[in-house]
Amino acid sequence: MEGSREENETCATREVEAKFVIVGGGIAGVTCAETLADECPEEKIILITASPLVKVVTNYQQVSRTMETFDVEEKPSSTVESQCPNVRVIHAFVSGLQAEEKMLTTSDGKRVHYDKLCICSGGKPKLIPGQNPLVVGIRDTESVKSFQKKLSAAKRIVVVGNGGIATELVYEVEGCEVVWAIKDRSISSAFVDEGAAQFFLPHLNQKKKEEASALVKRLKYTVENEGGSALSPTEGEGDGSFGSALGPDWATSRHMKGASSVCPQVHVDYQVEVVRVMDRDQMSATHLKTHTPTHFAGDSEQEWPVYVELSNGCVYGCDLVVSATGVIPFTDPFLPGNTFEVAEDGGIKVNHKLETSLPDVYATGDVCTAAWERSKLWLQMRLWTQARQMGSYAARSMVAATRGESISLDICFELFAHVTKFFGYKVVLLGxxxxxxxxxxxxxxxxxxxxxxxxxxxxxxxxxxxxxxxxxxxxxxxxxxxxxxxxxxxxxxxxxxxxxxxxxxxxx
Structure with a gap:
């Protein structure tokens, strides 16, 4: 009898259910959970996150009808529970989804049953080809900490990528030579045109960056607790590991200094791709010559721990290679055994209510692809602003469906609007x-x-x-x-x- 009672208690802890279940502790997931808690304080809500830390939006300000600003703080997941009493956080990663049974399975053996599910699992970094411990991806807090540690001993790095993370990184790194390899004709082309890129260029090698423009130089991204790991038990550094996406101005608050005492120098190689990454022995076997930009202090004959060959024929030796080439939607645990409609970019397709093709399953943020007939002036970009907007709207859509009510598309989907900062300047993108x-x-x-x-x-x-x-x-x-x-x-x-x-x- 005693053994049977213990077995029943164990089974009970493995079976969990809630009206609403959200997967993901990033901006989209936490915003969704908080909005649900506010809309339905009487309903049980479960938030599943692989990390002990979650991204919480603070100091939110609606600047205009479509524009907003906010800070992002990384806090212990218990903060969500304390602020939202009807939210329970399960610290685990999802190992599978059985949509027909309306059930998730987790790494700690739980079976989580839901009425409505929202997938906010974000994206995983696209790393450049080749396995090398000196190639690091930048996506989340864990990868940034790994980068900071390796950067402290580096005198030269190669940054590959031309998006927001690469742009902020190149500007904020100090005490290090930087080779910036981009596939486009101008820097930061995911956000600005060639004219704006020319406007920014003088600030790449400016000695006193803090004097370039104090217009919006302020701390927005803070970390309350640096402990813990965002990695699931099956993930580790260098094999596609990731946690929640970085928030706005993530680089401003972080010490990112290399081992050199010289002022930072940046060299840009345009319209190139990485051919291969080589260690010292592999480089020696090729008999290739290394290239050193004229304004760099390094000797062209100097030996480096890692080398990058670019499609323009240049080979650069460096201490560290940073892969900041974007993300792909993280759908791995959800697709097997289910019939989701998936877009060409790998995202789960959602309609104007953020519903997927499966009943009672929603998706928001980086993991989803907007498949409705969009406004002519709105486009999807996998940014923190859209993650927050989608998380909030998905929660309201789930509540409306539960109550049998209709919901109109939020005005934020009428006009693309994004407020950010590059090179110390406020940047507003519209339509x-x-x-x-x-x-x-x-x-x-x-x-x-x-x-x-x-x-x-x-x-x-x-x-x-x-x-x-x-x-x-x-x-x-x-x-x-x-x-x-x-x-x-x-x-x-x-x-x-x-x-x-x-x-x-x-x-x-």
């Missing part, structure tokens, strides 16, 4: 900021004040459809309204960017 999808059927208006501001407006058929604003322009809300209202600017376009004209008063 089709790089004329995405317009072919040659558009007109550009430009205003540039060197070292101060860069303003680009994209017009289509006389209407504002996109903009890039760098610096303290104070134009974002006005341009947002012009884009949302699709105001015909044909009669005003020649004066739209005149410095002496108060555009906001003019259109109000």
């Amino acid at each position: 089709l900021f790089n004329a995405q999808g317009l072919g040659n059927d558009y007109e550009l208006l430009l205003r540039v004040t060197e070292g101060e501001e860069y303003v680009k407006v994209v017009l289509h058929e006389g209407r504002l459809v996109g903009a890039i604003l760098i610096g303290e322009t104070d134009l974002e809300e006005t341009f947002e309204n012009l884009a949302l209202n699709q105001t015909d600017l044909t009669a005003f376009k020649d004066n739209l960017l005149e410095p002496g004209i108060d555009i906001e008063d003019f259109f109000d």
